Amino acid sequence: MFCYQCEQTAKGTGCEKIGICGKDPETAALQDLLIYTLKGLSQVALIGREKGINPKEVNVFIAEATFSTLTNVNFDPQAVAELIKKAVELRDELKAQVVQAGGKLPVNGPANFKLADSLQGMIAQGEEHGILAEKDPDSDIHSLKQTLIYGLKGIAAYADHAQILGQEDDRVYEFLQRGLAATLRSDLKLEEWIEMVLEAGKINLLTMELLDRANTSTYGHPVPTQVPLGAKKGKAILVSGHDLRDLELILQQTEGKGIYVYTHGEMLPCHGYPELKKYPHFYGHYGTAWQNQQKEFAQFPGAIVMTTNCIQKPLDNYKQNIFTTGLVAWPGVTHIGQDKDFGPVIKRALELEGFAQDTDKGTVMVGFARNAVLSVADKVIAAVKAGKIRHFFLVGGCDGARPARNYYTEIVEKIPQDCLILTLGCGKFKFFDKQLGDIDGIPRLLDLGQCNDAYSAIQIALALAKAFDCEVNDLPLSLIISWYEQKAVAILLTLLSLGIKDIRLGPTLPAFISPNVLDYLVKNYNIKPISSAEEDLKAILG
Numbered sequence: 001m002f003c004y005q006c007e008q009t010a011k012g013t014g015c016e017k018i019g020i021c022g023k024d025p026e027t028a029a030l031q032d033l034l035i036y037t038l039k040g041l042s043q044v045a046l047i048g049r050e051k052g053i054n055p056k057e058v059n060v061f062i063a064e065a066t067f068s069t070l071t072n073v074n075f076d077p078q079a080v081a082e083l084i085k086k087a088v089e090l091r092d093e094l095k096a097q098v099v100q101a102g103g104k105l106p107v108n109g110p111a112n113f114k115l116a117d118s119l120q121g122m123i124a125q126g127e128e129h130g131i132l133a134e135k136d137p138d139s140d141i142h143s144l145k146q147t148l149i150y151g152l153k154g155i156a157a158y159a160d161h162a163q164i165l166g167q168e169d170d171r172v173y174e175f176l177q178r179g180l181a182a183t184l185r186s187d188l189k190l191e192e193w194i195e196m197v198l199e200a201g202k203i204n205l206l207t208m209e210l211l212d213r214a215n216t217s218t219y220g221h222p223v224p225t226q227v228p229l230g231a232k233k234g235k236a237i238l239v240s241g242h243d244l245r246d247l248e249l250i251l252q253q254t255e256g257k258g259i260y261v262y263t264h265g266e267m268l269p270c271h272g273y274p275e276l277k278k279y280p281h282f283y284g285h286y287g288t289a290w291q292n293q294q295k296e297f298a299q300f301p302g303a304i305v306m307t308t309n310c311i312q313k314p315l316d317n318y319k320q321n322i323f324t325t326g327l328v329a330w331p332g333v334t335h336i337g338q339d340k341d342f343g344p345v346i347k348r349a350l351e352l353e354g355f356a357q358d359t360d361k362g363t364v365m366v367g368f369a370r371n372a373v374l375s376v377a378d379k380v381i382a383a384v385k386a387g388k389i390r391h392f393f394l395v396g397g398c399d400g401a402r403p404a405r406n407y408y409t410e411i412v413e414k415i416p417q418d419c420l421i422l423t424l425g426c427g428k429f430k431f432f433d434k435q436l437g438d439i440d441g442i443p444r445l446l447d448l449g450q451c452n453d454a455y456s457a458i459q460i461a462l463a464l465a466k467a468f469d470c471e472v473n474d475l476p477l478s479l480i481i482s483w484y485e486q487k488a489v490a491i492l493l494t495l496l497s498l499g500i501k502d503i504r505l506g507p508t509l510p511a512f513i514s515p516n517v518l519d520y521l522v523k524n525y526n527i528k529p530i531s532s533a534e535e536d537l538k539a540i541l542g
């Protein structure tokens with residue numbers, strides 16, 4: 001196997017024997033084969049589009065299947081194999097329609113390959129189409145092709161979330177297909193690849209806007225909300241991942257059953273949505289970020305549901321308590337299927353002891369998405385003009401296990417009192433429960449939401465730039481980003497496509513970025529790796 005799509009990659013270069021995330025070589029090969037198959041399906045879909053054939057089923061499937069290969073989503077070889085079979089089935093159905101409409105199909109490659117009958121045969125096929133086997137002879141083009149694929153995985157995740165809540169835009173689906181199919185091409189020049197990668201950033205902004213609309217039109221705009229970190233005596237279900245609809249369904253299905261529902265990880269900001277917080281048994285938040293789940297889940301006295309990334313290998317001491325749904329899968333873990341009947345989860349929660357008593361561990365504030373922040377924009381702008389707010393820091397992104405990530409805790413602790421800190425993503429768990437005070441009633445730490453809510457952060461920055469009649473790059477704003485998986489790659493591409501400069505990225509730079517591509521990013525965007533909290537603060541604040 002070879003995989004270097006995430007920040008945790010082995011030795012900072014690539015996982016070759018087994019994934020640090022727990023992905024085994026068989027699943028890695030199958031994921032490679034799935035991406036290869038999706039490239040072929042995308043080629044056929046693009047030709048179909050020219051002939052006026054554009055089935056929704058194909059569009060949605062390509063987004064879902066691409067999302068399933070994102071880090072920490074699907075570890076089940078059987079589930080990946082089913083997706084490959086479905087991709088081939090859709091491809092062949094679409095080919096027949098395209099031929100009938102007079103379309104001309106590619107004569108070789110993934111639009112034509114014959115899928116092996118057995119799982120072992122599929123694994124062998126996947127090995128033939130891995131990242132290294134498909135390597136472009138030009139290492140910079142190879143780097144940009146991989147960057148595009150990882151950006152597409154992030155876009156696919158956001159598109160899938162938006163689609164679940166009824167928001168779609170065909171430009172997103174078309175780009176996913178064009179991007180996937182483009183990676184088969186050998187005729188594009190370096191500049192064209194750079195353009196394509198930046199286009200991925202633009203499409204991701206559109207996708208995040210769709211998702212923002214999906215979330216806010218379904219559940220209302222988040223409002224500032226105190227979330228307890230302790231527990232309520234009684235039976236409990238813990239919901240992790242990013243899928244708001246799954247959480248809503250769990251809240252509905254547990255009504256009146258004497259079960260309290262808790263959020264984990266990226267579900268924390270859900271407490272701010274009016275249409276979710278209205279459930280009296282939606283109690284509080286448990287635990288921190290994904291990399292601590294083996295310890296934290298083992299101690300949770302109820303059932304646990306993983307709705308999206310980031311699942312870790314379930315330990316035996318809680319394997320019977322954890323469930324997956326949507327695109328998440330782990331071999332041997334009960335999966336809640338498309339009927340979304342969470343009955344088995346409820347049953348398990350009622351069997352388990354639950355929390356024996358009420359415990360108070362304080363609270364954290366969530367709900368500072370764009371609507372809430374922009375409603376106090378006048379106050380914020382006045383505070384900046386009066387010199388009470390010196391600088392804004394966006395410290396956000398993913399969390400992870402690497403000790404170098406303590407940088408993010410340190411910098412938040414050291415940011416001076418006259419600065420505001422905006423955050424989003426699970427990276428916040430490095431500092432989310434710190435009491436950082438306020439400036440004229442404006443909390444110094446504003447939680448904008450999930451990584452899925454990066455659109456809010458961009459809208460806030462654009463609104464501030466408008467108010468101060470300047471460009472985002474001229475604002476007293478510094479972006480200090482932590483990345484781990486491919487949604488963060490998509491967001492980074494969006495920031496670059498908007499021309500945002502001076503981003504500090506860490507804890508390490510992506511292994512898939514070649515030295516020349518990095519050089520291009522440094523020259524054009526002044527992107528830089530994080531250094532130490534002191535040095536970076538000195539450089540930013542002078």
Ligand code: SF4
Binds near residue numbers: 007009014023072
């Ligand atoms: Fe390694 Fe990350 Fe790929 Fe997992 S997703 S195999 S940790 S590079």
Ligand code: SF3
Binds near residue numbers: 290
């Ligand atoms: Fe986190 Fe997995 Fe990226 Fe959503 S939950 S930010 S890593």
